[in-house]
Amino acid sequence: MFVCLQIIESEDDRSKSEQLFDRYAGLMYCIASKYLSNEQDREDAVQTAFEAIIRNISKLSVIDSPQTYSYIVNTIESKSIDVLRRLHKIEKQTIEMNSNYPGVQAEVEIDDELATALTRLPSHYREILLLRYDCGYTTKELSSMLGITRSNVQKQIWRAKEALSKLLGER
Template sequence: MIEDDEERTKFERIYYSYEKLMFYTAGKVLTVQEDKEDAVYQAFVKIIEIIKKIKLVDSPETKALIVKITEQRAIDILRKNKKTVPIGDDISLYVDENEPQAGSNLVDALEKMNPRYKNIIMLRYDQGFSVKEIAKLFNMKETSVQKVIWRAKESLRRYMEGGETD
């Protein structure tokens, strides 16, 4: 928990800097307002637990961490409620929209995907990070990030066509 004024100040800065982003992130997964609020609340509880590990509030690493924590809490609530995950515009290209289980197939594909591919493709298409931001976050060249994104899309396409992910 928060033990001193420095940690309290850091948490307040995180709260005011990222609250809207957290609600936006939760809203990409959840549709019910109360569920979104629960996801954000649970994310803030987790942030309090790890507040000592957060060095800079305004860094890309902190932003990515907060988005990931919020997303995970939202997915946990989604699973608990047994709903389906909305599909982002760019990824929906690989989904047969006439198939009732298309969204869950995409979720299955993402869960089975190489973790490196999954992290990068989720940051790019779900969280809206630029290739440059992802490259900086992972200490990679921009061309390498573009190649990983291409490979991740190919992996998703193969899975959605009945194959396996990489």
């Protein structure tokens, strides 16, 4: 928190930030604990929330007001969910998609036409569809992960859908 306070130039804003932290730090930790079980993750969420609040400190006129309370609660909830999403993505262990990579072999135990068609797709198509629709990555996130443009990601998703549609049409 003290590192954040050092970037604030105005003494009034610095004082307001200290008051906000003193007043709402407990609440922020409590809300973060509803989403995150790990203490370090809660601290990360509170820290990033407080940084976001400091960036908009000039918009907060009164420390003890329903508007400020609501802003604090919304910010910490949002940052806690962001940390949760980041942790979920780390758990999924993304892999670099490369057309030369054979891909993950999928065993389908149920008689599902879509699942069977997905296993028959080329690995790079299957993986981009799974990352986009099963893991929930946005095209912007996929672009960053894969080191390609967003339009290229969108084009690959479109091509993968076309290939999947063709496989489903054959049946």
